[in-house]
Amino acid sequence: MIRRPPGPKPRFLIGNLPLAGGDPLSVFLKWAQEFGDIFYYRAVWLRVYFLNHPDLIESVLVRNPANFQKDRVIRNSRWFFGEGLLTSEGDFWLRQRRLSQPAFHRERVASYAAIMTSYAEEMLANWQDGEVRDIHAEMMNLTLRIVVRTLFNVESEQTAHVSSALNALMRNASGARMLIPPIGRYLPTPSMIEVRRGVRHLEETVYGIIERRRADQRDAGDLLSMLIQVRDEDGSRMSDKQLRDEVLTFLLAGHETTAIALSWTWHLLAQHPEAEAKLHTEIDSVLAGGAPAFSDIQRLPYTEAVIKESMRLYPPAWSLARTVRSDFEIRGYRIPAGANLVMSQWIMHRDPRYFDQPEKFVPERWLNGGSAKLPRFAYFPFGGGPRQCIGAAFAQMEAAMVVATIAQQFGLRAVPDHPVIPIPSFTLRPKHGIKMILCKGDRMPAASSETELTAVRPAI
Numbered sequence: 001m002i003r004r005p006p007g008p009k010p011r012f013l014i015g016n017l018p019l020a021g022g023d024p025l026s027v028f029l030k031w032a033q034e035f036g037d038i039f040y041y042r043a044v045w046l047r048v049y050f051l052n053h054p055d056l057i058e059s060v061l062v063r064n065p066a067n068f069q070k071d072r073v074i075r076n077s078r079w080f081f082g083e084g085l086l087t088s089e090g091d092f093w094l095r096q097r098r099l100s101q102p103a104f105h106r107e108r109v110a111s112y113a114a115i116m117t118s119y120a121e122e123m124l125a126n127w128q129d130g131e132v133r134d135i136h137a138e139m140m141n142l143t144l145r146i147v148v149r150t151l152f153n154v155e156s157e158q159t160a161h162v163s164s165a166l167n168a169l170m171r172n173a174s175g176a177r178m179l180i181p182p183i184g185r186y187l188p189t190p191s192m193i194e195v196r197r198g199v200r201h202l203e204e205t206v207y208g209i210i211e212r213r214r215a216d217q218r219d220a221g222d223l224l225s226m227l228i229q230v231r232d233e234d235g236s237r238m239s240d241k242q243l244r245d246e247v248l249t250f251l252l253a254g255h256e257t258t259a260i261a262l263s264w265t266w267h268l269l270a271q272h273p274e275a276e277a278k279l280h281t282e283i284d285s286v287l288a289g290g291a292p293a294f295s296d297i298q299r300l301p302y303t304e305a306v307i308k309e310s311m312r313l314y315p316p317a318w319s320l321a322r323t324v325r326s327d328f329e330i331r332g333y334r335i336p337a338g339a340n341l342v343m344s345q346w347i348m349h350r351d352p353r354y355f356d357q358p359e360k361f362v363p364e365r366w367l368n369g370g371s372a373k374l375p376r377f378a379y380f381p382f383g384g385g386p387r388q389c390i391g392a393a394f395a396q397m398e399a400a401m402v403v404a405t406i407a408q409q410f411g412l413r414a415v416p417d418h419p420v421i422p423i424p425s426f427t428l429r430p431k432h433g434i435k436m437i438l439c440k441g442d443r444m445p446a447a448s449s450e451t452e453l454t455a456v457r458p459a460i
């Protein structure tokens with residue numbers, strides 16, 4: 001007999017999001033508090049089970065990953081990503097993962113540090129004291145340029161092409177539109193026409209990069225060269241279409257999440273002057289005005305803690321979802337094939353069983369081995385198991401390099417009355433961007449140990 005976990009009354013859903021609430025992040029948190037480690041709800045034909053305990057999440061992602069495939073939302077995005085690393089499954093995925101892995105080895109990632117800081121410095125050269133900018137847009141642009149240069153060795157002129165094609169697409173294709181089921185994609189609405197045009201433009205740019213690299217036959221030692229040179233057991237190479245899928249996947253997966261992590265970090269720092277002052281003190285004393293290098297990261301523990309804490313409160317990937325292949329049992333409940341499982345960083349990272357005063361921004365909780373006591377899946381911004389983010393080390397280094405470079409020159413202040421609202425789309429984006437005032441050389445007064453850090457209220 002199927003025994004169902006407790007849960008709220010049926011809701012209408014889009015993807016895994018309940019529409020009825022209008023405020024899905026708070027609704028999910030409330031349900032987790034009310035119903036505990038596992039809850040269930042049904043919306044028309046969709047059965048959704050939320051797993052809200054580290055052991056339950058581990059049992060899906062690590063102990064038995066073969067019984068779960070990426071959920072429908074990800075499957076719906078195949079029209080755009082094709083069979084890239086994020087969306088593919090089975091042996092094909094494994095082959096591509098092994099192939100891409102060398103581009104993310106420690107030494108290789110370390111070699112990207114100089115590019116990251118020099119692109120951040122280039123961006124700062126255009127920043128004026130007192131100017132207001134959308135920091136989310138700035139971070140998106142920066143991380144895109146970094147990923148294009150590091151993984152595909154594309155010179156700046158072509159990077160500008162990729163960037164403008166992608167920006168045009170993003171303007172018209174919010175996360176949600178990238179995920180629409182097949183029928184909606186062919187509707188002749190003005191925005192869908194724009195989206196399709198944007199995809200075509202981006203594809204032309206990407207095919208151009210592939211063609212040029214094939215033609216000059218140079219081994220640039222980057223991800224693109226690795227993908228182009230690899231041969232199947234039968235001696236065949238990857239087709240242009242396969243290459244396109246991987247390049248687009250890395251372009252998107254490799255910049256948006258890091259940009260979001262950086263954006264929320266600046267937002268939180270602006271609200272927490274003591275933390276900002278400590279960050280500046282550490283960076284100034286360790287780097288003494290020089291550009292950060294890979295070897296500096298271990299000497300910047302507070303900077304790392306700030307980034308970790310920011311990804312706890314605003315995890316760029318706010319949930320992971322899987323579809324069940326065959327019926328299985330968990331905590332005495334039988335979960336049927338076809339059901340959707342959701343494991344949410346937003347919920348777990350705010351769980352008071354693992355995080356004292358979970359709504360507060362307290363980077364110190366990560367210092368002095370503070371995270372060693374946590375169960376593996378109490379904090380999992382990069383997922384886990386075989387499908388764990390391939391770019392985790394890349395992203396962590398990039399975030400540290402960019403924060404250290406910017407903080408040496410600017411302080412970023414919130415623009416009063418600008419609404420900063422996280423929306424749980426594909427990623428946890430700020431709905432209206434994050435407008436901030438750029439203050440050159442601005443330093444917050446030194447931290448006072450008596451000052452309480454103010455609580456971060458997610459503006460949802």
Ligand code: HEM
Pocket residue numbers: 085086087097147249250253254255257258261315316317320321381382383384386387388389390391392394395396
């Ligand atoms: C703060 C930044 C980042 C966050 C929070 C993040 C988060 C994640 C998460 C949670 C997953 C697992 C998805 C799942 O299990 O369903 C994932 C997968 C992936 N990420 Fe990231 N990511 C970040 C940066 C990057 C970067 C910099 C790259 C590449 C340069 C990248 C490339 C990928 C790829 C290709 C996958 C699919 C891996 C596979 O299935 O084998 N990510 N990411």
